[in-house]
Amino acid sequence: MILDDVNLAIYETDFITILGGNGAGKSTLFNAISGTLTLTSGSVWIKGVDVTKKTPEKRAAFISRVFQDPKMGTAPRMTGVENLAIASRRGKKRTLKLRQINKYKSEFIKLAAQIGNGLEAHLEVPTGNLSGGQRQALSLLMATIVEPELLLLDEHTAALDPKTSKALMKLTQEIVRQQQLTALMITHHMEDALKYGNRLIVMKDGKIIQDHNSVEKEQMKLEDFYRIFD
Ligand SMILES: Nc1ncnc2c1ncn2[C@@H]1O[C@H](COP(=O)(O)OP(=O)(O)OP(=O)(O)O)[C@@H](O)[C@H]1O
Numbered sequence: 072m073i074l075d076d077v078n079l080a081i082y083e084t085d086f087i088t089i090l091g092g093n094g095a096g097k098s099t100l101f102n103a104i105s106g107t108l109t110l111t112s113g114s115v116w117i118k119g120v121d122v123t124k125k126t127p128e129k130r131a132a133f134i135s136r137v138f139q140d141p142k143m144g145t146a147p148r149m150t151g152v153e154n155l156a157i158a159s160r161r162g163k164k165r166t167l168k169l170r171q172i173n174k175y176k177s178e179f180i181k182l183a184a185q186i187g188n189g190l191e192a193h194l195e196v197p198t199g200n201l202s203g204g205q206r207q208a209l210s211l212l213m214a215t216i217v218e219p220e221l222l223l224l225d226e227h228t229a230a231l232d233p234k235t236s237k238a239l240m241k242l243t244q245e246i247v248r249q250q251q252l253t254a255l256m257i258t259h260h261m262e263d264a265l266k267y268g269n270r271l272i273v274m275k276d277g278k279i280i281q282d283h284n285s286v287e288k289e290q291m292k293l294e295d296f297y298r299i300f301d
Pocket residue numbers: 073091092093094095096097098099100108
């Protein structure tokens with residue numbers, strides 16, 4: 072069994088950070104929530120709706136996910152503007168006309184300019200040409216341009232250099248706060264797990280072995296987590 076007796080209630084105000092060693096079941100938990108993994112038992116509910124039998128495509132109307140690999144979040148031959156235009160149609164019919172793309176362009180450029188990594192100047196080239204940091208920032212914008220019920224961040228800063236990773240985390244926090252999103256974030260950075268969010272869970276062997284609220288989290292120190300990765 073990959074996930075074992077996992078019972079996780081996520082509240083609307085939650086920004087949960089998730090820690091756990093390799094193979095602890097963190098990505099599997101995200102796969103179970105987003106529907107890319109079929110459960111052998113148990114169920115997944117979103118806002119009172121049982122989505123256990125819904126396809127990942129159907130669940131994508133509620134859930135956005137940003138992956139570790141910058142290549143995963145964007146279509147490489149399409150421009151940033153085109154990628155954002157498609158993302159802005161989430162949950163609706165996906166057909167897009169050139170006219171609509173042009174309509175959104177200036178809005179997207181303004182949005183990207185807030186990030187501060189030069190993305191706005193590169194929104195009209197294929198995303199395959201962007202730097203990893205720009206691509207991850209774009210993926211995050213795409214994931215949140217239509218407010219998701221649940222934002223899943225799957226080590227989304229792990230492939231970036233420390234400076235870029237920090238900038239993306241700052242952007243993440245701003246977006247989560249501004250849009251009051253419900254978010255789950257897997258990270259191997261214990262500092263980030265402590266610094267961000269209002270709740271921290273620890274996974275091991277497919278189980279949630281610790282679940283700390285914000286008060287407990289504030290009192291925790293890095294040393295408290297060293298044994299997690301044993
Ligand atoms: N579809 C699957 N079928 C069978 N076993 C799987 C499947 N997906 C993952 N596993 C196994 O389940 C365990 C948990 O994997 P998972 O990828 O969720 O770990 P993780 O906590 O995300 O680890 P990492 O930090 O390395 O990404 C691993 O032993 C993995 O090999």
